[in-house]
Amino acid sequence: MADEQEFFLTSADVEGQYGIDLITAETLRHGLIEVTRHMHGTLQRSAFSSIVRDGMDFGVCLHVVCDDLSTELVAATEGCTMFAFTQQHMTNIVLGEYGVDNLGPGDVLLCNDSFRGGIHNADLNLFRVLHDEDGKPAFVITDAAHVFDIGGPSAGGFNLQAESMFEEGLRIPPTLLTSGDVPVRSTMNLLLDNTRSPWHMVGDVRALLGTLRAGEQRLSALMQKYGTETVKAAARYALGLSERRMRRALLQVPDGEYQAEQAIDDDGVGTDPVMLRVAFRVKGDQAEIDFSGTDRQTIGPVTTGWAEAARSLIGPKVLLDPQHPMNSGMMRPFHVLLPPGSAVLGLPPTSQNNHTELGAKIASLMLRVVSAAIPEHATAADSGASGAVLVFGIDDRPAHEGQPFGAVLLFGGGWGGTSSADGISYCLSALYNCRANVLEFVEKETPLVVWEWDTVMDSAGAGTFRGGFGPGYTFEALAPTTCVPLLDSAKFSPLPVAGGAPGMTSYGMLVKKHARSGPVSWNGLLPAERLVPIFGKFDDAGRPDPEHGSFGNGTRFQTGKAQFTIVPGEVLRLQTASAAGCGDPFGRYPQAVLNDYLQERVSAAQARSTYGVVIDVAALKVDEVGTAGLRAGRSAADHAAPPPPSHFADWPVTEEEYSDLVQSLRPPAAAERI
Amino acid sequence: MGFSDRLMFVTPPGDEPLVVRKEPLSELTCPSCRRNEVATYPVAAHQGPRIVTKCQSCFTVLELRRPRPEEPWPPFRPAMYDAPASPAERASVPDRKGGNENV
Numbered sequence: 208m209a210d211e212q213e214f215f216l217t218s219a220d221v222e223g224q225y226g227i228d229l230i231t232a233e234t235l236r237h238g239l240i241e242v243t244r245h246m247h248g249t250l251q252r253s254a255f256s257s258i259v260r261d262g263m264d265f266g267v268c269l270h271v272v273c274d275d276l277s278t279e280l281v282a283a284t285e286g287c288t289m290f291a292f293t294q295q296h297m298t299n300i301v302l303g304e305y306g307v308d309n310l311g312p313g314d315v316l317l318c319n320d321s322f323r324g325g326i327h328n329a330d331l332n333l334f335r336v337l338h339d340e341d342g343k344p345a346f347v348i349t350d351a352a353h354v355f356d357i358g359g360p361s362a363g364g365f366n367l368q369a370e371s372m373f374e375e376g377l378r379i380p381p382t383l384l385t386s387g388d389v390p391v392r393s394t395m396n397l398l399l400d401n402t403r404s405p406w407h408m409v410g411d412v413r414a415l416l417g418t419l420r421a422g423e424q425r426l427s428a429l430m431q432k433y434g435t436e437t438v439k440a441a442a443r444y445a446l447g448l449s450e451r452r453m454r455r456a457l458l459q460v461p462d463g464e465y466q467a468e469q470a471i472d473d474d475g476v477g478t479d480p481v482m483l484r485v486a487f488r489v490k491g492d493q494a495e496i497d498f499s500g501t502d503r504q505t506i507g508p509v510t511t512g513w514a515e516a517a518r519s520l521i522g523p524k525v526l527l528d529p530q531h532p533m534n535s536g537m538m539r540p541f542h543v544l545l546p547p548g549s550a551v552l553g554l555p556p557t558s559q560n561n562h563t564e565l566g567a568k569i570a571s572l573m574l575r576v577v578s579a580a581i582p583e584h585a586t587a588a589d590s591g592a593s594g595a596v597l598v599f600g601i602d603d604r605p606a607h608e609g610q611p612f613g614a615v616l617l618f619g620g621g622w623g624g625t626s627s628a629d630g631i632s633y634c635l636s637a638l639y640n641c642r643a644n645v646l647e648f649v650e651k652e653t654p655l656v657v658w659e660w661d662t663v664m665d666s667a668g669a670g671t672f673r674g675g676f677g678p679g680y681t682f683e684a685l686a687p688t689t690c691v692p693l694l695d696s697a698k699f700s701p702l703p704v705a706g707g708a709p710g711m712t713s714y715g716m717l718v719k720k721h722a723r724s725g726p727v728s729w730n731g732l733l734p735a736e737r738l739v740p741i742f743g744k745f746d747d748a749g750r751p752d753p754e755h756g757s758f759g760n761g762t763r764f765q766t767g768k769a770q771f772t773i774v775p776g777e778v779l780r781l782q783t784a785s786a787a788g789c790g791d792p793f794g795r796y797p798q799a800v801l802n803d804y805l806q807e808r809v810s811a812a813q814a815r816s817t818y819g820v821v822i823d824v825a826a827l828k829v830d831e832v833g834t835a836g837l838r839a840g841r842s843a844a845d846h847a848a849p850p851p852p853s854h855f856a857d858w859p860v861t862e863e864e865y866s867d868l869v870q871s872l873r874p875p876a877a878a879e880r881i
Numbered sequence: 882m883g884f885s886d887r888l889m890f891v892t893p894p895g896d897e898p899l900v901v902r903k904e905p906l907s908e909l910t911c912p913s914c915r916r917n918e919v920a921t922y923p924v925a926a927h928q929g930p931r932i933v934t935k936c937q938s939c940f941t942v943l944e945l946r947r948p949r950p951e952e953p954w955p956p957f958r959p960a961m962y963d964a965p966a967s968p969a970e971r972a973s974v975p976d977r978k979g980g981n982e983n984v
Contacts, residue, residue: 277928299929304959309966311973322957380959387973484898490940499900504892512957516925538927545925546899547956554890554956
């Protein structure tokens, strides 16, 4: 598609290709998206689980039925980005197996199987066919949401030590959930009999069913107003527009093969890293994403059954056409190659219970390999971790005694620095992009007190454009609480590009409370003598140190994929790895370094040693003469040496050292402001 | 892929990383660039598992088809893959001739 005329369709072209005028096509393209926005609001407001209501870990989609009874995802509004990709494949696979002609009005199929295009068992995917006036399947309406518990040995559905799918929760093949709009009793009982949180399950399932009805009502209204064939023509137009945009973007990428690899820390059972390898091949307006060479499927649950066929396209979408609403048209130019028996296409009975860390790494890997093809879009690695923790237990607060509780707490990570901007902080992977919990709801619905949600000084991968900070999240248990962190990147720092620095690695640690200040840190810094290492890279003094520390040194666990219980009064602090930087840190604009210093994100010491910027701490300005001298005097050896992982270099050990350090680090005016 | 192949799934033997094997079809010429670099192999296309016959020089697609029942792609297929739907599974469409499109 090298011809500009093939991309820019005139009104006559649209009418000729799709049989409808351009105004109607655009009106309905937006109308179909609006149907899914209405579904989004319906689901968010009616779901019971906080992971759906607050975290927005769900997706809602419309699909058009093609002449050969395959389907194409024509509109989506996602809370969790990956559903807008996976639902395209899963709808085809599930309806292909069940037979779309076997579904009538009011029938809803349920499936959660990762080997049939799903992601993990906790995601319930529902499918409802909308028929035209002649009773033929015309559209499919789907939604999917993460329910808190689907049975299995680990509440919340993340058994990080599972060695087979038999150690997970329920695995449901395509199964009728409603027949003629009447709930199928056996299916509902199957769900409610096998979950630890039936009251959440019944609310969430009803919300999902109601959302499909809401979508059907809205879509039916469009079909009645414009006619089914006109709406289907508009769907084809919407798909063609996305396809043309992506193909045009691919034409800007030089033909060739680009390769990248990235390691997952371990599979949660063994200690060996799991290598993901990808080749991104571009020829003209087409591309292949080839995962040949990726390590074999793991014993532990860091494997998926089909999801990466769709999730891998997050890289091209984000870097080549991020603004356009998602539909399957953008997927048409790509073929994904997945070796059966590898970590990205596991075979039964492998477990996918820790799909989140695999997915986060896949997204990070794809962003890096696609950006390698387009230097002006150079992107350093993001945190490569979910930045979340599952918590569950039995409440014993007054008026809550004996009640089971559970939640998924989302605190996020950082995105990699790019060739034009710093990475954002406090955000989950581009593949997820869920919303963080409302902390007041967390403290109301669980026996937890959230003390902090902050960033760690000096931890963002330095660069001309630095990476985003990985947050630290500190919470105290008021009742025994089992914690399941979803935090990879504890062994291997996120990788930089173009001379930037790696980010700080992930950490898990208990924090002893101080008599006066509780467990609160100062910009993520705490005296090492108050830390009890759970997992991460620590030095011999117990300080978090991604450069000189070693993984597992003095820690309770030799993996970050551990499940453990904290007792009342114990305080757990989890820190997501920070994203890596892009470009030489000595090339960063000095005013940007000063801004980070004034916001207590970098210390004056890091400004000097890592960025070559001298800050006049009394005047709160850049010492321009000092900075110029420092940067000009940099040796060739220092210039050529890759920067170490960014971290706070002088981590205090004792309370006295900590107090002195905090006093020295505060910008002078800060004391007056306080 | 027979019924018994859909009950147990055997991972490929060995320890080396796995690759997707492209079978060259040297007898075919690409209609676009006229080279003899055509190969066939399993892919995930935008609508799911497919078998593609494609020029490796310019990526022109000569054929993109659904896998045949005997082909091991996708690697997982349900045990009842080729069985007809029961009356209970299609209770809402008793008058419509239907079934499993895989049959």
